[in-house]
Amino acid sequence: MVVCVYRATLIIYNAMSMQKIDPTVKKETIYIALFVIVLSMAMEAVFLIIGKWDLYVLFGNLLGGGFAVLNFFLMGLTLQSALKKEPEQAAASMKLSQTYRMFMLFIVAGVGLLVPVFNAVATIIPLFFPRIAIALRPLLDRNKKEEKEGEEEDAGEDDGV
Amino acid sequence: MLELAIGIMLGLCALGAGCAMIAGIGPGIGEGNAVAKACEAIGRQPESRSAVTTTMLMGCAVAETTGLYALVIAILLIFVAPGRFVDILLAAIK
Numbered sequence: 001m002v003v004c005v006y007r008a009t010l011i012i013y014n015a016m017s018m019q020k021i022d023p024t025v026k027k028e029t030i031y032i033a034l035f036v037i038v039l040s041m042a043m044e045a046v047f048l049i050i051g052k053w054d055l056y057v058l059f060g061n062l063l064g065g066g067f068a069v070l071n072f073f074l075m076g077l078t079l080q081s082a083l084k085k086e087p088e089q090a091a092a093s094m095k096l097s098q099t100y101r102m103f104m105l106f107i108v109a110g111v112g113l114l115v116p117v118f119n120a121v122a123t124i125i126p127l128f129f130p131r132i133a134i135a136l137r138p139l140l141d142r143n144k145k146e147e148k149e150g151e152e153e154d155a156g157e158d159d160g161v
Numbered sequence: 162m163l164e165l166a167i168g169i170m171l172g173l174c175a176l177g178a179g180c181a182m183i184a185g186i187g188p189g190i191g192e193g194n195a196v197a198k199a200c201e202a203i204g205r206q207p208e209s210r211s212a213v214t215t216t217m218l219m220g221c222a223v224a225e226t227t228g229l230y231a232l233v234i235a236i237l238l239i240f241v242a243p244g245r246f247v248d249i250l251l252a253a254i255k
Contacts (some may be wrong), residue, residue: 022214023211024211024214024215024218025214025218028215028218028219032222071225072218072222075218075221075222075225076218079196079214079217079218079221080214082196082200083196083199083200083203083210083213083214083217085200086200087197087198087200087201088197090193090196090197090199090200091193091194091196091197092193094189094192094193094196094221095189095190095192095193098188098189098192098193098225098228099189101225102185102189102228102232105229105232106232106235106236109232109233109236110236110240113236113240113241114240120241124233124236127229127233128226128229130222131222131223131226131229134219134222134223137219
């Protein structure tokens with residue numbers, strides 16, 4: 001276990017120190033982080049409404065949400081470095097990275113469940129927030145597209161006048 | 162007899178957790194294959210790098226959720242279920 005954590009840390013450190021972060025990875029991570037923050041606030045509100053909010057919920061939310069964003073960022077970094085390699089090497093590095101990230105996830109979820117400082121439910125639920133953010137993405141993209149088309153139409157009418 | 166029942170229960174929980182984690186293999190293989198194909202696509206059309214990276218990131222995150230579900234089930238089976246099952250068993254005996 002210790003060896004796996006050490007190797008994961010080493011890989012992350014190497015990935016971060018050796019390469020510049022791709023703007024696409026940065027942009028998508030910010031998008032996911034914003035969504036995680038919004039959904040975390042919604043979750044806290046639900047806990048408040050049902051009367052089960054305490055500091056442990058907040059700590060659990062911070063742990064789960066923070067790790068969800070970190071997991072996505074690390075996946076982006078691996079993807080960025082994998083895209084520069086040969087297809088076979090890229091597939092292998094992605095599989096290895098997924099294994100390490102899954103292991104880290106297991107540790108975080110275990111800590112969230114076993115350490116009484118963290119609320120178990122509030123730790124586990126934020127891990128699924130990136131998935132929700134991705135599911136909602138087409139809706140946002142559609143709105144942006146419609147806005148763009150509206151602007152283009154307006155510009156076309158102005159030119160015609 | 163009670164110890165045997167509890168032992169079997171704990172063993173089955175651990176076995177179930179192990180079986181659930183088989184689902185963790187799939188996302189790794191899927192992500193690997195997807196990235197390999199993305200590399201080929203970028204090799205053919207380098208100008209589409211940004212679009213391919215965005216799609217890949219989203220696709221990988223979606224694929225990884227499957228493993229996450231399995232992980233949650235496994236964690237529940239390891240940390241939560243045994244205690245509950247033992248409580249139910251003891252309550253049934255009393």
